[in-house]
Each structure stands twice: as C-alpha cells, then as structure tokens.
Amino acid sequence: MKASALRDALPAIAVFVAVLVVWEISFLLLGVQSFLIPRPTVIAASLADQWPTLVKGVLFTGTEAILGLLVGLVLGTAAGFATARWVSAREVLLPVAIGASTIPIIAFAPITLNWFGPESLLPRITIVAVMVFFPVMVNTIRGLTNVDPGALELLSSYAAGDGQTLLKLRGPNALPYWFTALRIATTLAVIGAVVGEFFGGPLYALGLYITNMTGSSRYPAAWAAIVLACALGIVLYLLAVALERVVMPWNAAREAAR
Amino acid sequence: MSASASPNPSAAPGGGQGPSVVEAAGIGKVFGEGAAAVAALEAVDLTIRQGEFVSLIGPSGCGKSTLLRIIGDLTAPTSGTIAINGKPAARARLDRDYGMVFQAPVLMDWRTVAKNIELPLEIMGYPADERRRRSKELLELVELGTFADRHPWQLSGGMQQRVAIARALSFDPKLLLMDEPFGALDEMTRERMNTELMRIWQRTGTTIVFVTHSIPEAVFLSTRVVVMSARPGRISQVVDIDLPGDRSFATRESDAYFRLVTKVREALRHDDPADGGPTGADGAAPSTSDAERVRAEGLA
Numbered sequence: 001m002k003a004s005a006l007r008d009a010l011p012a013i014a015v016f017v018a019v020l021v022v023w024e025i026s027f028l029l030l031g032v033q034s035f036l037i038p039r040p041t042v043i044a045a046s047l048a049d050q051w052p053t054l055v056k057g058v059l060f061t062g063t064e065a066i067l068g069l070l071v072g073l074v075l076g077t078a079a080g081f082a083t084a085r086w087v088s089a090r091e092v093l094l095p096v097a098i099g100a101s102t103i104p105i106i107a108f109a110p111i112t113l114n115w116f117g118p119e120s121l122l123p124r125i126t127i128v129a130v131m132v133f134f135p136v137m138v139n140t141i142r143g144l145t146n147v148d149p150g151a152l153e154l155l156s157s158y159a160a161g162d163g164q165t166l167l168k169l170r171g172p173n174a175l176p177y178w179f180t181a182l183r184i185a186t187t188l189a190v191i192g193a194v195v196g197e198f199f200g201g202p203l204y205a206l207g208l209y210i211t212n213m214t215g216s217s218r219y220p221a222a223w224a225a226i227v228l229a230c231a232l233g234i235v236l237y238l239l240a241v242a243l244e245r246v247v248m249p250w251n252a253a254r255e256a257a258r
Numbered sequence: 259m260s261a262s263a264s265p266n267p268s269a270a271p272g273g274g275q276g277p278s279v280v281e282a283a284g285i286g287k288v289f290g291e292g293a294a295a296v297a298a299l300e301a302v303d304l305t306i307r308q309g310e311f312v313s314l315i316g317p318s319g320c321g322k323s324t325l326l327r328i329i330g331d332l333t334a335p336t337s338g339t340i341a342i343n344g345k346p347a348a349r350a351r352l353d354r355d356y357g358m359v360f361q362a363p364v365l366m367d368w369r370t371v372a373k374n375i376e377l378p379l380e381i382m383g384y385p386a387d388e389r390r391r392r393s394k395e396l397l398e399l400v401e402l403g404t405f406a407d408r409h410p411w412q413l414s415g416g417m418q419q420r421v422a423i424a425r426a427l428s429f430d431p432k433l434l435l436m437d438e439p440f441g442a443l444d445e446m447t448r449e450r451m452n453t454e455l456m457r458i459w460q461r462t463g464t465t466i467v468f469v470t471h472s473i474p475e476a477v478f479l480s481t482r483v484v485v486m487s488a489r490p491g492r493i494s495q496v497v498d499i500d501l502p503g504d505r506s507f508a509t510r511e512s513d514a515y516f517r518l519v520t521k522v523r524e525a526l527r528h529d530d531p532a533d534g535g536p537t538g539a540d541g542a543a544p545s546t547s548d549a550e551r552v553r554a555e556g557l558a
Contacts, residue, residue, distance in 0.1 A: 150364040153332055157358045158429075159351055160381045168381065172368045250368050254411050 038220045043227060046220035053204050058228050061197065061206040064121050065189040065236065068128020072185065076133040077178070080140025084170070093137075101134035105192065109199045118200030128192040132185040139181035143174025176251055179244040186236035194229050206232075276308035277343075279433055279465045280329055284338035287324050287491075297490035298324045302338070304484065304493065306467060311459055313468045313476035313483045315522065321491025322469045323437055329467060330356050330435045343432060350433075354382060357426030357464070361438040363418040365410035365425075372397065372406040375425045382429055396424035399458060416447040423455070427462060434466045441471065449510075452478050456505050473526070477501075477518045478510060485525040495525040 020040045027039045034042060047054065079097060082089040105127055112123035147170055155165050197207025206225050213222035245252050285302040288295050299321040306312050314322040327333045328340060331347035342350035350356065365374050375393040384392070397403045400420040410418055419439055426434055440448045452475055459466055459479075470476050476483045480499045487494040499518055501509060509515055 148364060150360050150362055151366070153360075154358060154364055155381070156332070157330060157351060157356050158378045158381045159354055164381050168377065169366070172366065175368070248368070250409055253409065254367060257411055 035217065035219050038223050042220045043223045046218075047224040047227065050221050050224055053209070054206075054225060054228055057204040057206045057209050057225065058232055060121075060202060060204065061124075061190070061193050061229070062232050064124035064196070065128055065193040065232065067121065068125040068192060069132055069185055069189040069236070071125060072129040072132025072189075073136055073182070075129065076136025076181070077140050079133070080137045080144065083137070084141050084144035097134055097137050100130055103130060105131065105195055109196045112196070113200045119202060123199075124193045124196035124201070127196040128189045131188045131192040135184050135188070136178070136181045139177040140174060143177030144170045146177075147173050175248050179240070179248065182240045182244070183237060186240045187233050190229060190233035190236065278305050278341075279308050279310075279343055280304065280306035280467065281341040281344075282325075282329070282338065283340075285325065285328060285335045285340060286337035287321065287328065287333070288336045299328075299335070300490040300492050302491070302493055306465060308465055309463055310482060311466045311468065311480045313470055313480040314486060315470055315473065315476045315483055316486030316491070316494075316526065317488045318471075319491070320486040320488040322486050324491065325486075326435055326437050326467060326469050329433075330358060354378075354429060355432045357429070357431035357434045359419070359422050359426050359434070359436045359439045361441045363410070363415075363422040365418055365421060367410055370407050370409055371402065371413070371421050374410065374421055375428050378425060378429050384429075392428055393424075396428055399427070399461070400424045400454070414447075416443055416451055419443065419451065420454070423458065427458070427464065430464075432465065434464045436466060436468045438469050438471065440475065448472070448475065449507075453505075453507065455479060460503070473519055473522050474510070477515060477522055478505060483522050485522060494528070497522050497525060 024040050027037070032039075038046075079089075079093050083093050108130070109123065109127055112126045116122035116126075144166075151169055152165070155169055160168070194207040194210070197205040198211050201208045203209065203212065206229050210222045210225045210229075213219070213225065282302060282304045285299055285304075286297070287299040288297050290296055298319075302321075302325060304325075314325060316322050324333065328335045329342070329347065331351040340347050342355055345353070345355075365371075366377065369377065372390075372393045375396055376389040379389040379392060393406070394403075397406055400423060402417060402420055402424070405413065405417065410421070413421065423439070440451050443451060456479060468476070468479060477499055478501075483497040483499060484493055485495040485497060486492065497518065501512075501514055501518065
C-alpha cells in the first residue's frame with residue numbers, strides 16, 4: 001500500500017524536481033537577476049538563513065488562517081443550514097452573503113486593523129472568515145437541497161420527519177459538496193491571512209515579511225516566505241483531503257471505482 | 259417479518275377474497291389549471307383485496323403511475339375517494355402501510371447494502387439487533403446474503419433493484435407499490451427478477467400493486483391485470499389471470515399463458531384509436547364520445 005502510493009506520486013515528484021533543475025540551470029546560464037525571480041538554490045539558502053524568523057511567521061500566519069477558516073466554516077455551514085431550511089432565512093441571508101463575498105479584501109483589510117489593532121490575530125481571522133464564508137454557505141445549500149426527489153418520496157413513504165430527513169438523507173448528501181467547499185476554503189484561508197498582513201501585523205508575519213523584504217530589495221528572503229506560504233496552503237489542503245477520506249471513506253472508494 | 263409465512267393462499271385464480279386493501283372510487287386527477295389543464299385520470303374505480311397481485315398496464319400517459327402515486331399518497335387526487343385498509347391514504351402513509359419500489363433503485367451510496375435495507379427500520383425506531391436480524395433475513399430472501407457489506411455502486415442494476423425490494427419489505431408493509439421496478443433492466447434479468455418477485459410474493463403474502471409497460475411481465479406476475487387507456491386515463495378492462503399459483507419459467511411457455519397475453523394485448527389494442535377505435539367489446543371499453551364528454555366536464 002505504502003509502496004504503491006509512492007509509485008503513484010513518483011511522476012509528480014519527478015516533474016517537480018525537473019522544473020527546479022531546469023529553473024536553476026537556465027536562470028544561471030541566462031543570468032536572470034534575483035529581483036525578477038531568484039534561483040531555487042538562492043531561495044533555499046535564504047530559507048535556511050532566515051529559518052527562526054520564518055518559522056515564527058508560519059506559525060503566526062497559520063494560526064490566523066486556521067482560526068479564520070474555522071470561524072468561516074461554522075458560520076457558512078450554519079447559514080447554509082438555515083437557508084436550506086427556511087425560505088425566510090434565504091431572503092435575509094443570501095443578499096448578506098453575496099454582499100460579504102463581494103467585499104474587496106484590499107479595502108477591507110486596513111479597516112479591520114482599526115477595529116482590532118495590528119498586533120492582534122483578529123483582523124486576519126475576520127478577513128479569512130469573510131472569504132471562506134461564501135463558498136461554504138453556497139455549497140452547503142446546494143448539498144442539502146440537491147437531493148434525489150425519489151429519495152425524498154421514499155422517506156416520505158416511511159413517514160420520516162424533517163429532522164430524520166436531514167439526518168439520514170440531506171446531511172449525508174451534502175457531505176461531498178461541503179468537502180469541496182473545504183478544499184477551496186483552505187487555499188483561500190492562506191491567501192486571506194497573507195494579504196491581510198500586508199497592511200500590518202508583527203514583523204515576522206509572512207505577509208508583512210514579504211512586503212518588507214521586497215521593499216528592502218532582499219528578494220531571496222521574500223521568496224523564501226512565499227514558498228512557506230505555499231507550503232502552508234498545501235498542508236492545509238492535504239489535511240482537508242485526509243479529513244474527507246476519514247469522514248467519507250465510501251466516497252473515495254466510489255470515485256476510485258469510476 | 260412474515261417471510262416464513264406459508265404459500266400465499268390467494269395466489270389462486272381470481273385473486274383474493276379477503277378484506278379490501280385499496281378501495282378507490284371515482285378517482286380523477288387533473289394536472290395544471292385552466293386552458294393548460296390535462297386530465298391524467300378520470301372516474302377510476304378499483305378495489306384490491308388482501309394478498310392480490312394487481313398490475314396496472316397501459317400506454318404512456320394513461321395515468322397508471324399517477325394512480326399508483328395516488329394510492330401511495332405521493333400525490334392527491336383532484337376528485338374521488340381513496341381508502342387504504344379503510345383509512346385515508348395520508349393516514350395509511352403515516353401508519354407505514356406502504357412499501358415502495360420505483361424504477362430507479364434510489365439506494366444511498368453512503369450506506370452499505372445491509373444499511374440501506376435497514377434505513378426504514380432506523381427511521382421507524384426499530385432496535386439495532388432487530389434491524390440487523392431483519393436485514394440479514396431479507397438479504398437471504400433476495401439472495402444477496404454475501405453482499406451485505408458492499409456499497410450500492412458495486413452491484414449490478416438487477417442486484418440494486420433486489421436491494422430496493424428487500425428495503426421495501428423490511429418493515430412488513432401491508433401494501434407493496436411498485437412503479438416499473440424492472441423497466442430499466444435487460445430482458446433476461448427482467449425475467450429472472452419476475453420469477454424472484456413471484457417467489458417473494460408467495461412467501462410473504464404481501465398485497466402488491468405493480469405498474470408496468472410489459473404485457474408478458476403483467477400476465478406472468480399478476481392475479482389481475484388492470485388495462486388502462488390514455489387521454490384521459492381510465493380503466494378500460496380488467497383481465498383475471500387464472501394461471502396456477504406456482505409459476506415458473508415453464509409457465510411462460512404454457513398455452514394458458516399465451517392465451518392471456520393475447521387477451522391483454524387485445525384489450526390494449528381495443529382502446530387505441532389508431533387501431534380503429536374502441537369497439538366496446540366485453541362491454542368494458544368506453545366509447546370515444548363518452549370519454550370526450552367526461553373529459554369536457556372535467557375541464558369545465
């Protein structure tokens with residue numbers, strides 16, 4: 001099992017390594033300046049050099065992303081349930097949700113700093129939660145309502161109540177939709193946290209670190225932080241996939257059978 | 259569950275003489291309103307007795323599925339009255355009198371085969387050990403004993419439909435309603451499923467109402483075949499199937515079987531205007547003018 005998983009991942013690893021090698025050699029031969037894009041070895045050296053600061057940054061930004069993600073998931077899921085359940089909630093919540101999703105984060109981030117102060121986690125948690133909320137809510141609604149009419153008739157023939165229909169049919173039906181939203185949300189969360197930090201925060205926070213390093217022409221250090229931000233996003237994404245496998249083992253098996 | 263009951267006493271020709279399970283009188287159903295209104299059913303009277311196997315057959319649009327859905331309280335009639343075991347259909351549904359099987363098996367992919375069969379039992383609050391006992395018993399009945407822990411997508415179409423039948427039987431419903439359950443299956447599988455359903459019916463003694471397009475299927479399975487005509491949907495003839503109760507593949511090759519298939523086919527053709535219009539033979543098929551008149555009244 002382990003060996004076959006490694007074998008499946010081998011092409012991706014090979015492509016990744018090849019890209020790094022080609023990047024390194026071609027940039028070296030062409031003499032590309034590091035303020036455009038530094039070579040991988042230069043980024044790696046900077047990564048090692050700045051490691052203690054960068055680790056603090058990853059932990060800080062990661063905490064913001066995860067907490068914001070959780071708040072957005074809870075609120076988005078709750079709003080999705082309410083909207084799918086009550087028509088009146090749909091009329092009230094959907095315009096608010098659409099409004100929230102269209103807030104320009106660039107304009108919104110500085111305002112959240114005024115609310116909570118730059119050193120607090122709360123400005124980025126708010127931004128991430130707002131970004132995550134909408135896709136989670138929309139997918140939850142879709143999953144709860146996009147149910148096989150035949151299955152609803154079947155439950156009706158068993159005289160199942162609304163609560164039972166939710167528990168036995170709508171809920172399980174919504175899970176694949178919800179996990180799709182979770183995957184999107186994990187990558188949005190890191191982007192939201194990093195962008196939110198552009199406007200303030202502790203100096204080691206990844207977003208602020210990237211702007212500061214760029215501002216002082218220390219491009220390899222900025223790129224080292226970018227690489228870590230990407231890694232953070234990938235880790236969160238993989239955690240979401242792993243959680244999905246644990247909660248819905250049947251879904252992975254069904255996908256594999258197709 | 260009564261899977262171990264003795265062979266169905268009412269498998270004899272002519273159907274059951276027991277108490278009536280379905281009593282429909284003057285059932286009409288109109289879809290839409292005003293000029294767009296379409297009469298799906300008109301003046302349908304039908305009594306089904308306990309232990310009967312009644313097939314509804316007719317061309318597309320004759321309202322046979324609508325009639326089944328009215329019996330099952332999935333839709334309300336526009337006119338007429340319906341009683342299930344002497345109760346209104348809505349009451350019967352709340353009393354869990356119905357087992358239903360549709361053309362699509364409608365299984366839950368996130369549940370194993372056994373858990374799918376246990377779904378109605380969970381909703382009805384059966385204890386866990388009782389649920390497991392019943393699903394095991396029913397899996398044996400539909401000959402899927404070794405597939406308990408599989409998921410629906412790992413089963414063939416015929417097997418999925420057998421799971422749907424087991425699920426419908428799991429809580430011993432008084433009335434099994436089947437809407438073209440084998441319509442999506444190939445002919446070979448369909449005949450095998452027919453034989454299997456026959457066996458299940460004989461063992462359980464459940465009253466069954468069965469909607470189908472297939473004349474051979476209707477004749478093979480039923481104690482009575484209700485032939486319906488379209489526009490508006492109404493019952494044009496009822497054919498008693500006086501085949502022996504113990505039916506098998508050999509039954510399909512008997513003269514009596516062929517005679518009944520021909521009889522049902524002719525009943526269907528009598529009422530197809532393209533074939534010269536209703537002749538009123540057997541005194542059952544309504545004349546066109548009658549049908550038109552009633553329909554006009556329905557629209558008024």
